[in-house]
Amino acid sequence: IAKGITEHPFGRLNIVTCGDPAQLPPPGASPLFDHELVRCYNSNNLNALNQTTQYKVRGIQAWHQINHVVVLTEIMRQKG
Numbered sequence: 001i002a003k004g005i006t007e008h009p010f011g012r013l014n015i016v017t018c019g020d021p022a023q024l025p026p027p028g029a030s031p032l033f034d035h036e037l038v039r040c041y042n043s044n045n046l047n048a049l050n051q052t053t054q055y056k057v058r059g060i061q062a063w064h065q066i067n068h069v070v071v072l073t074e075i076m077r078q079k080g
Contacts, residue, residue: 010062
């Protein structure tokens with residue numbers, strides 16, 4: 001948690017992500033939007049989940065707090 005600000009998932013810092021989070025699963029782990037995790041997230045009964053699943057569901061909660069997205073559509077690397 002950035003800068004000790006624990007009430008905000010990203011510590012009120014700007015974050016940059018890239019790629020398609022649903023494309024490939026992470027090595028040795030389950031993807032953020034695994035069907036079972038999404039079902040747990042949508043159940044609204046997070047206290048009934050075990051600690052590991054609660055931790056994974058918090059990743060979905062953090063992702064849903066992103067409220068500004070910029071989609072880059074123009075390829076700039078090949079311009080010269």
